[in-house]
Amino acid sequence: MKIAIGTKNPAKVKAANLATKELGGELLSVNVPSGVSEQPFSDEETMDGALNRARNALKETGADLGIGLEGGVVRTPYGLFICNWGALVTKAGESFIAGGARIKLPEEVAQELFGGRELGPVMDEYTKKQDIRKSEGAVGIFSNGRITRDRMFEHVMELLIGQYEYSKRA
Ligand SMILES: O=P(O)(O)OP(=O)(O)OP(=O)(O)OC[C@H]1O[C@@H](n2cnc3c(O)ncnc32)[C@H](O)[C@@H]1O
Numbered sequence: 206m207k208i209a210i211g212t213k214n215p216a217k218v219k220a221a222n223l224a225t226k227e228l229g230g231e232l233l234s235v236n237v238p239s240g241v242s243e244q245p246f247s248d249e250e251t252m253d254g255a256l257n258r259a260r261n262a263l264k265e266t267g268a269d270l271g272i273g274l275e276g277g278v279v280r281t282p283y284g285l286f287i288c289n290w291g292a293l294v295t296k297a298g299e300s301f302i303a304g305g306a307r308i309k310l311p312e313e314v315a316q317e318l319f320g321g322r323e324l325g326p327v328m329d330e331y332t333k334k335q336d337i338r339k340s341e342g343a344v345g346i347f348s349n350g351r352i353t354r355d356r357m358f359e360h361v362m363e364l365l366i367g368q369y370e371y372s373k374r375a
């Protein structure tokens with residue numbers, strides 16, 4: 206079985222390794238367009254991004270399964286929260302979707318996003334570190350390291366793999 210993930214981001218690829226561990230086969234990673242803005246601003250847009258990445262990864266590689274993981278933000282009455290969505294699509298055209306953990310962004314970070322900036326560079330500036338999005342992520346920083354971005358996406362992967370398995374049960 207060939208499984209393709211639509212990104213080269215190491216935090217996402219690390220999480221996607223769970224698919225080959227659980228289902229067997231090999232993992233391919235390819236950079237594909239998400240078809241949504243660089244900084245998705247709603248659940249719907251972030252879900253679309255995840256699905257597009259999964260479908261594009263499948264198309265690009267001819268794999269059996271395609272995976273897309275996408276990060277975004279959502280406005281709530283309690284502030285701006287990060288949101289995360291994953292999609293798994295099969296060659297036969299089935300698709301599964303699952304969501305990940307949410308955590309509120311500090312007001313000063315949220316203001317930068319409302320100003321049109323992307324979370325990735327804003328987080329690097331805020332933490333004075335480089336490429337936070339490829340390691341612990343905003344979720345790791347603001348949860349004091351308890352839930353890192355790869356672990357958060359691993360949880361999404363468990364939900365995707367589980368739904369796929371459930372659909373195949375005898
Ligand atoms: O290479 P890709 O797969 O695009 O990985 P990415 O880190 O850019 O991830 P997304 O496109 O899914 O995320 C959309 C935007 O939100 C940023 N982002 C999302 N989650 C983040 C996190 O946990 N920490 C830092 N930046 C994050 C990210 O850098 C983008 O600007």
Ligand SMILES: [Mg+2]
Pocket residue numbers: 243
């Ligand atoms: Mg991106």
